Amino acid sequence: MGEAGAAGRRLAVVGPLHPWRGGLAQYLQLLGEALMPYAEVRGVTFTRQYPGRLFPGTSQLDPAAPLPRFPTAAMLDSIGPISWRQVAAHLERFAPGAAILKWWMPFFAVGPLRRRGTRVLLVCDNLVAHEPRVYDRAFTAWMLRNSDGYLVMSDSVERDLDRLKPGAPRRRVPHPFYAQFDRGRHTRDSARATLGLTGDVALFFGYVRHYKGLDTLLTAWRRVRALRPEATLVVAGEFYEPPMPYRDLAQAAGGVRFIDRYIPDDEVEALFRAADVTVLPYRSGTQSGVTHVAYALGSPVIATTVGGIAESVREGDTGLTCPPEDPGALAAALVRFFAEGLGARMAAPIGALRAEHSWEALARSTLDLIDELRPARGWT
Numbered sequence: 001m002g003e004a005g006a007a008g009r010r011l012a013v014v015g016p017l018h019p020w021r022g023g024l025a026q027y028l029q030l031l032g033e034a035l036m037p038y039a040e041v042r043g044v045t046f047t048r049q050y051p052g053r054l055f056p057g058t059s060q061l062d063p064a065a066p067l068p069r070f071p072t073a074a075m076l077d078s079i080g081p082i083s084w085r086q087v088a089a090h091l092e093r094f095a096p097g098a099a100i101l102k103w104w105m106p107f108f109a110v111g112p113l114r115r116r117g118t119r120v121l122l123v124c125d126n127l128v129a130h131e132p133r134v135y136d137r138a139f140t141a142w143m144l145r146n147s148d149g150y151l152v153m154s155d156s157v158e159r160d161l162d163r164l165k166p167g168a169p170r171r172r173v174p175h176p177f178y179a180q181f182d183r184g185r186h187t188r189d190s191a192r193a194t195l196g197l198t199g200d201v202a203l204f205f206g207y208v209r210h211y212k213g214l215d216t217l218l219t220a221w222r223r224v225r226a227l228r229p230e231a232t233l234v235v236a237g238e239f240y241e242p243p244m245p246y247r248d249l250a251q252a253a254g255g256v257r258f259i260d261r262y263i264p265d266d267e268v269e270a271l272f273r274a275a276d277v278t279v280l281p282y283r284s285g286t287q288s289g290v291t292h293v294a295y296a297l298g299s300p301v302i303a304t305t306v307g308g309i310a311e312s313v314r315e316g317d318t319g320l321t322c323p324p325e326d327p328g329a330l331a332a333a334l335v336r337f338f339a340e341g342l343g344a345r346m347a348a349p350i351g352a353l354r355a356e357h358s359w360e361a362l363a364r365s366t367l368d369l370i371d372e373l374r375p376a377r378g379w380t
Contacts, residue, residue: 008378008379008380009038009039009040009097009378009379009380010039010040010041010042010094010095010096010097010378010379011032011035011039011040011041011042011096011097011098011099011100011370011378012041012042012043012044012091012094012096012098012099012100012118013028013029013031013032013035013041013042013043013044013070013099013100014043014044014045014076014087014091014099014100014101015028015044015045015046015101015102016028016045016046016049016102017029017032017043017045017068017072018045018062018065018066018067018068018072019061019062019063019065020045020046020049020061020062021061021062021065021262022062023178023289024102025062025065026065026178026180026289027102027123027289028043028100028102028123029043029066029068030176030178030180030359031100031123031359031362031363031366032068032070032100033068033069033070033359034359034360034362034363035363035366035367036069036070038363038367039097039367041070042070042071042072042073042094042096043068043070043071043072043073044072044073044074044075044076044087044090044091045072045073045074045075045076046074046076046077046078047074047075047076047077047083048077048078048079048080049078062262062264062265064264064265064266065264065265066180066265073090075087075090088112088113091113091118092112092113092116094378095116095118095377095378096113096118096378097118097119097370097375097377097378097379098118098119098120098121098149098370098373098375098378098379099113099118099119099120099121100121100123100366101120101121101122101123101147102122102123102125103122103123103124103125103126103127103143114146114148116376116377117375117376117377117378118375118376118377118378119148119149119370119373119374119375120146120147120148120149121147121148121149121150121151121366121369121370121373122143122147122149122150122151123151124150124151124152124153124157124161125153125157125287126157126160126285126287126307127140127157127160127161127164140164144164144165144168148169148373149168149169149170149171149369149370149372149373150168150169150170150171151170151171151173151362151365151366151369152170152171152172152173153172153173153174153175153287153308154287154307154308154309154311155308155311156287156307156308156311157287157307157308158170158172169369169372169373170369171365171366171368171369173361173362173365173366174356174357174361174362175287175289175291175292175312175357176292176357176358176359176361176362177292177293177295177296177353177354177357177358178289178292178293178296179296179354180265181265181268181269181272181293181296181297182269182296182297183266183269185269185270186269186270186273186274187273188273188274190273191269191270191271191273191274192274194270194274195234195270195271195274197232197234197274198230198232199228199230199231199232200228200230200231200232200276200338201231201232201233201234201274201275201276201277202221202224202231202232202233202234202275202276202277202278202279202302202334203233203234203236203271203272203274203275203277203278203279203294203299204217204233204234204235204236204237204278204279204281205236205237205263205271205272205278205290205293205294206236206237206288206290207237207238207239207240208235208237208238208239208240208241208243208246209240209241210241210283211282211283211284211285212280212281212282212283212285213281213282213283213304213324213325214235214246214281215245215246215249216281216283216324216325216326216327216330217233217279217281217327217330218233218246218249218250218253218256219249219253219327220281220327220328220330220331220334221233221250221253221255221256221331221334222249222252222253222254223327223328223331223335224253224331224334224335224338225253225254225255227335227339228334228335228338228339229255230255231255231338232255232256232257233250233253233255233256233257233279234256234257234259234271234274234275235250235256235257235258235259235260236259236263236271237259237260237261237262237263238260238261238262239260243258243260259271268293268297269297272293272294272297272298272299273297273298273299275299276299276300276337276338276343277299277300277301277302277319277334277337277343278290278291278294278299278300278301278302279301279302279303279330279334280301280302280303280304280309281303281304281324281330282303282304282306282307282309282324283304283306283324283325284306284307284324285306285307285309287307287308287309287311287312288303288309291303291309291312291313292312292357295312295318295350295353295357296354298347298350298351299350300318300319300320300337300342300343300346300350301313301318301319301320302319302320302321302322302330302333302334302337303319303320303321304321304322304323304324304325304330305321305322305323305324306324314349316342317346317349318346318349318350318353319346320333320336320337320342321333
């Protein structure tokens with residue numbers, strides 16, 4: 001806790017934190033740490049996030065990830081109602097002015113906190129699911145009824161919020177860069193030597209799911225290879241659906257390397273440093289943290305114009321955009337990027353984005369929103 005922090009101000013961060021892996025855990029931890037100079041911060045995380053039979057990957061944990069710098073209690077079982085009451089009681093004793101949650105999380109301990117004056121803030125990556133399910137509408141309505149303020153990071157999400165809860169208190173904030181991956185271990189050349197890469201290199205990064213459009217990219221890659229025969233596409237991430245259809249497309253295209261597993265933090269820097277460009281061929285979605293890892297490590301982006309994903313791309317300066325599910329347009333963007341050497345021209349504009357996309361800026365916006373909501377306790 002920072003010396004300035006804490007006088008009378010208390011905040012809870014609730015959701016996946018160490019040792020849970022992935023962007024959600026990284027986001028909540030970095031936000032909590034950015035808030036520490038201004039408030040006493042405590043975290044509550046899961047003992048069980050997903051039942052094992054429902055989790056499509058190999059592991060939900062990353063024990064090697066850094067520990068949060070604020071106290072964290074592991075006590076939330078996503079399918080254990082007794083734990084919800086225990087978490088509510090734990091947080092009531094702490095009496096935070098606000099509890100900050102990620103939108104997706106089915107956590108039902110917020111009701112008692114709100115009745116006692118704690119404000120509930122939702123960090124809204126998306127309000128409409130990438131892959132809709134029958135219960136989404138009821139869950140969304142429940143979350144909106146049981147929350148007070150919203151942090152949104154794209155036009156599309158803000159429009160959804162206006163439609164679903166007109167006039168709701170919110171702050172529009174740029175998604176911060178994941179600068180923790182920039183450890184200074186690699187230059188472009190050293191990263192390529194480590195990974196054995198040469199020539200034109202494109203990177204697809206993250207869990208493989210249908211909405212992310214890897215099949216579109218692999219179809220486009222066959223056309224890219226016809227014109228750039230030495231080019232390599234690196235697909236780095238765990239498959240959350242059957243991999244064989246993707247592998248068949250890759251074999252037909254040629255020049256595709258799969259790293260079919262979760263990528264731990266200490267391997268991320270080399271992948272992005274080695275790549276000329278990071279590709280987000282999504283067929284649906286509102287935004288993606290992959291863009292902000294790429295920018296943090298100096299990689300331009302080629303993204304499809306879906307949801308708010310393209311909002312983070314400054315056309316011709318930090319990347320290129322193309323329509324979704326259009327292999328021809330995606331191939332043309334990739335070939336243009338390589339042929340014109342756009343990566344070197346985009347380095348300076350990407351570097352200039354860092355100040356706008358800082359965790360400090362997100363923390364200040366969060367504090368402003370909490371002040372507006374006037375918590376009844378834990379916020380003096």
